[in-house]
Amino acid sequence: MKFLNRFTSKVLFYGMSILAVVILLTLFAQALALAFYAAALILVLGIAAYFYCRDTNDSNPSDCSKSV
DSSP states (O other): OHHHHHHHHHHHHHHHHHHHHHHHHHHHHHHHHHHHHHHHHHHHHHHHHHHHHHHHOOSOGGGGGSOO
């Protein structure tokens, strides 16, 4: 019975440790994916804003490439 208690406690300890590592890795992966989505959104919005400025500013389209 003593062996069974030690065995189950080790299994529970290692199982919970592995579960904690997996949870932390998935949280890190989600944060990384969210950062990539945010970067892609900023890039797409920046390109769309440039083309919108270029199309609506007929008098001087070169103003659109200048930073504010």
